[in-house]
Amino acid sequence: TQLLEQSPQFLSIQEGENLTVYCNSSSVFSSLQWYRQEPGEGPVLLVTVVTGGEVKKLKRLTFQFGDARKDSSLHITAAQPGDTGLYLCAGFNYGGATNKLIFGTGTLLAVQP
Amino acid sequence: DAMVIQNPRYQVTQFGKPVTLSCSQTLNHNVMYWYQQKSSQAPKLLFHYYDKDFNNEADTPDNFQSRRPNTSFCFLDIRSPGLGDAAMYLCATSRVGQGRDGYTFGSGTRLTVV
Numbered sequence: 566t567q568l569l570e571q572s573p574q575f576l577s578i579q580e581g582e583n584l585t586v587y588c589n590s591s592s593v594f595s596s597l598q599w600y601r602q603e604p605g606e607g608p609v610l611l612v613t614v615v616t617g618g619e620v621k622k623l624k625r626l627t628f629q630f631g632d633a634r635k636d637s638s639l640h641i642t643a644a645q646p647g648d649t650g651l652y653l654c655a656g657f658n659y660g661g662a663t664n665k666l667i668f669g670t671g672t673l674l675a676v677q678p
Numbered sequence: 679d680a681m682v683i684q685n686p687r688y689q690v691t692q693f694g695k696p697v698t699l700s701c702s703q704t705l706n707h708n709v710m711y712w713y714q715q716k717s718s719q720a721p722k723l724l725f726h727y728y729d730k731d732f733n734n735e736a737d738t739p740d741n742f743q744s745r746r747p748n749t750s751f752c753f754l755d756i757r758s759p760g761l762g763d764a765a766m767y768l769c770a771t772s773r774v775g776q777g778r779d780g781y782t783f784g785s786g787t788r789l790t791v792v
Contacts, residue, residue: 598780607682607768607783608721651718666781668720 567592569656569669577675578644586639586672588654595658597630597637598666602651644676681705684769684784691759691791699754699787701769710752711781712744713768721768727752728774756789764791 569590578584588597596615600608612621614630614637621628625648627640637654654669682703691697701710708729713721725734727746741763743755756763766788770781 600780600783605786605788607684607770607786608781609783610780613780653720665723665726671718671720673718 567594567656567667569654569667571652571654571669571672573672574670575673575675577677580645580676580678581643582676584641584644584674586641586652586654586674588637588639588669590635590656592656593634594656594667595634596656597634598655598657599628599637599639600653600655602653604650608651608653641674644674646676646678649674649676682769682771682782682784684767684787686787687785688788689790691756691789693761693791694758697756697759697789699756699767699769699789701752701754701784702750703769703771703782704750705771705773705782706749707771707773707782708749709772709774710746711770711772712742712752712754713770715766715768715786724754759789759791761791764789 569588572587596613598613599611601611602608612623612628614621614628617632617634619630625642629638641648652672655666657666685700711726712724714724715721723735724738724742725744741757746752754767766786768786769784772781
């Protein structure tokens with residue numbers, strides 16, 4: 566069974582601080598995705614990383630895929646209250662009949678103004 | 679805009695009374711998924727349809743059923759809701775072979791069982 570563990574599970578910080586969320590597995594994934602879910606809404610895709618060692622930036626968010634494609638990190642610079650939400654990593658493997666994602670355990674982020 | 683729409687956003691049902699949640703999509707995606715999500719936890723996959731082929735997860739209770747009458751619509755039926763079934767139910771879609779595109783989720787239905 567493929568598992569994705571995220572850390573930390575909960576994070577409460579002040580506006581302007583930096584933070585990093587980790588997503589780790591013992592399994593290799595073809596790609597890894599990050600979603601953000603705001604309270605009362607469905608998850609929204611932020612980014613997909615495909616190549617080992619890949620780094621992608623989305624404004625103040627930096628995503629990295631580990632060289633071995635088993636782990637990923639999300640770094641937020643100068644966090645804002647609008648960044649508050651549940652962050653989910655999700656691993657995907659090509660070759661199956663359907664695109665079944667394996668979701669991580671989630672990181673709940675609260676950014677205080 | 680192409681999207682995934684779930685109705686209703688909030689549903690209150692009585693213990694043991696059957697309830698149906700609906701999901702529609704305008705993306706023409708061939709795969710549709712139903713997830714259960716409790717209290718800031720990761721979504722848990724209940725089942726998915728690849729076109730008309732139904733795929734149940736091994737640990738999904740028999741109390742949960744699904745129907746997909748056409749490409750655009752998918753329903754989640756809970757035959758006898760228990761208090762433990764109170765959760766957010768999320769519908770998602772994707773295209774086969776396009777995993778990089780990610781899933782498109784609806785806004786969810788918050789189910790309360792009284």
